[in-house]
Amino acid sequence: MDFQIKYLTPDIKLSTYDDKLFKTETVFEFHMLVWFISGETKIIQADKSYLFKAGDIFLIPRNHLATIINYPKDNLPHKAVVMHLTKELLKNFYSGIEIPEKNIRDKAKIYSFEKHPLLESCLASLIPYFDLTEAFPENIAALKITEAISILRAIDPDIDNVLANFEEPGKIDLVNFMEKNFMFNMPLERFGYLTGRSLSTFNRDFRKIFQITPQRWLTQKRLELAFYHLSEKNKKPSDVFMEVGFEDLSHFSYAFKKQYGFAPSLVK
Template sequence: MPRELENSPKITYSCYFTRSREGEQFVPEHVFSYQISGTLTMNDGQKQYIFNPGDYRFIRRNNLVKFLKQPPPNGEFKSVSVYLDQETLRDFSIEYGYKASSHYKGDTIIIPKSEPIFKSYMDSLLPYQQEGIVINEKLQTLKLRELILILLQSNPDLKDVLFDFSEPGKIDLEGFMEKNFHFNVQLKRFAYLTGRSLATFKRDFENIFNSTPSRWLQQRRLQEAHYLIKEKGKAPSDVYLELGFEDLSHFSFAFKNKFGVSPSRV
C-alpha cells in the first residue's frame, strides 16, 4: 500500500541492510533526494529511473511512483530526502514574490544538474543523521528555505513547479486509468488525482468502462498479468507486486478463477 507522508518529518533518512525493498507510494509534496549508497529504481508509470550514489532527484507532488531500493553488496541503502510542503512554499512565495507563470506538464521526476552547491547542502544535513537527534522546527524551516533558493538558482524554471498551488483538475479518466491501473492505491486517491470527488469518479468510471472501478481494476490487472507471464516469460512472483496485488496467494486465486489455470502453469 502507498505510504502517506503528510505528517512525516520534512527531512528524513532512509537506511537499512535488507536485501531489497519494493513498494509504491503517493507523493503528496515535492521531494528532493540525494542517493548516498545503494541503488534506487523508480517508475512513474511512463518512465523508469535508476539512481546511483551521488545522484539527485526531484519528485513532483500529487504523483504515483513505484520504487525498488537495493543496498550494495554487504552494505546498506542510504538516502536523504527533503519534503517541500505547501505551507512553506506559500510563505516563501509571499515573502519573495515568486509565482508560477504557467502550469508545468513535464516529467514526474526531474533530474537536476549535479552541482557542488547541492553536495554542500546535503553535507550540512549529515550531523542530524545520528540516532536520537531531531532537527527542531525552526531549523527545519531554514533548511527548507535554503533548498528552495538553491533549486531556483540551479533551475529558475522550477518556479512553475514549486509555486503552482493548484489542485489536480478534471482530466481524461480513461487515459489516466490505463496509465495507472497497476498502482495499488485507494479509489479516493484515484478520484483526487483525476480532479473528481469519489462519487463523481465512480459515476464517470461506470459510464466509461461499464463496470465498477474495483471490478475493472482486478480484470485489467489480470489481463496484464497473463500477457506478462505468457508473452514476456515473467514469473508470477515478480508480476503480482508489479500489478498492484497485495499478496501472491490472492493473485493466484484471482488468476485461476479468471483463466482456469494457476499462473505458474501458464
C-alpha cells in the same frame, strides 16, 4: 523489516532499512527531494521507469502516482536523506518572486540531478544533526530547505514550473487517467482525488463509463498487463506482480489462475 526513520523536523528525515526490498504505491502530497546514501530504488510511473543508485539526487513531484521499490545493495542498507518541500514552505519562498503565469504548470516526470555537488553538499551537511540529542533548531532547518530550493532553481531554471504550481487536481477525463494508471495499487479515494472527484462521484462515473465496478476492472487490467509481460517480455512472475499492482505473489498467482485457468509460471 528492520526499518528506521529519524526526523530532524517533520520535513527533514533520514530513512534506513535492511530488508530485501520495500515496495509502496503512493501519491505524495508534497514534493520530495531525495539523496541516496546507499541502496537502490526503482520508481515506476505510468509511462516511464527510473532506477536510482547510491549518490543520486532526485525530486519527486507531488500528486503523481508512482510505484516505489527500494532495495539494499552491496551489503549496505537502503539509506536516504529526504526533504519535504511542502506547499506552505514553497508559498513562503515564492511570495516575493514573480513567475510568468504561462510557465506555472506541473510536470509528471521525476527530476534527476545525479550527484550534483551543490545539492550533495547541502543534503550531506544534514547528516551530523541526526545524531543530536537535543532538538534541531528550526531556524537552521528553514535555512537548509531554503538553500535546497535555491540550488534547485540555480541548476534547473524550469523547476519553477513544478515548485511554484499550487493548484489542486481538477476534474479530468476518467477513461484516459485510469487507462494510464491502473497498475498503481491505490485506494479508490486517491483515484477519485486525482481525477477531481469524491469517492461516491468516482464510483458513479466509473460504473457509468465502464459498466463494471472499479475493483473488478482494475484486477482485470492488471492481470492483462501481467500476461503481456510474461508472454511477450519473458519475465518471471516474481518480477511482474509488484509492477502491475499486486501486493504479494500468492495473491497474484491465485487471481491469475482464476482469470486464465492456469498458473502464471506456465505462460510461454
